[in-house]
Amino acid sequence: MSSILSGTPIVYFECRQCKCVLQNPTPDVLDEWKKEHQGHTVTETRKYPLFDLGYNDLKKAGELAQIANELGAVIADIRFMPHTRNPEFSLKHLQEVLGDKYIHVGELGNANYKGTGGIQLANTEAGMRILHGLLANSAVIIICACWKRSECHRVYVAKEYEKRYNVDSTPITRTSARDLLSSVEEKNNPQLALW
Ligand SMILES: [Zn+2]
Ligand SMILES: [Zn+2]
Incomplete structure (x- = not known):
């Protein structure tokens, strides 16, 4: 723990x-x-912490809300196109579930997400300013769909922020997501902690 x-x-x-x-x-x-x-x-x-997460490690938008709540964080969705075949994580549904804890930051999306020419953020300067503004008030979790962090543009965004503001960011791995969710579960149901 x-x-x-x-x-x-x-x-x-x-x-x-x-x-x-x-x-x-x-x-x-x-x-x-x-x-x-x-x-x-x-x-x-x-200095509030910056996290990143690939939501494909989760099943439900509600889990994302629990993680955000547990960390006192807002969700910054950095998908270029926040649409998905899985309606759980569509922009509209995330807005419904997360309310004002959800912000779509298309500026930090990969404008080249369809291409093979590497990562190209839509607007790095504006995106970094938005992220920095959010981090002045609370922790932030940047999210994308990808399972593989190493292949996701969120690494690029996190590293860029680290470099500019001389901070370290933390990936929320599948394991740490599960730990957070089970700690929420224990709080809601203290009996579980005994098992
Ligand atoms: Zn002094
Ligand atoms: Zn990604």
């Missing part, structure tokens, strides 16, 4: 004068640190 993912942000306190940074302090440590830097300009920033 220790491997379970979390959507809580890393909190940084930075003193402008001393050029020092305190990361995720306990309340005691923070109190002490604030005393040391009394009268200095101290800023507080939060």
Whole structure:
């Protein structure tokens, strides 16, 4: 259970004068640190985590909603064309199930999804801005259909964001998705934890 993912942000306190940074302090440590830097300009920033997921590892849009809820995350759908033969994961159905936790970000879609010439994001600059804006308020899960992360343009998007903002992103593997879903299940039905 220790491997379970979390959507809580890393909190940084930075003193402008001393050029020092305190990361995720306990309340005691923070109190002490604030005393040391009394009268200095101290800023507080939060970095929420970026996740990615291939929804073909799931059966239902409801599972996606549970995972998003568990991580306090919004879903950024980065399919170029958010249509699918599986009606569970069509744009319309995802909007119905996820409400305002669902955003289609076509800017980060692969405009070349039919071609063989490699990945070409529809609008990298605009897409990165949208993603960064979303991450200012909560964790974000970028989703595409693909099972194979290594062959999906979501890796490209995640790496691009990592490079620009000097952060690490985390794939939600089939195993971690299952762990999250069973932890939701246990919360809804505490008896299960006993088994
Ligand atoms: Zn200081
Ligand atoms: Zn994909």
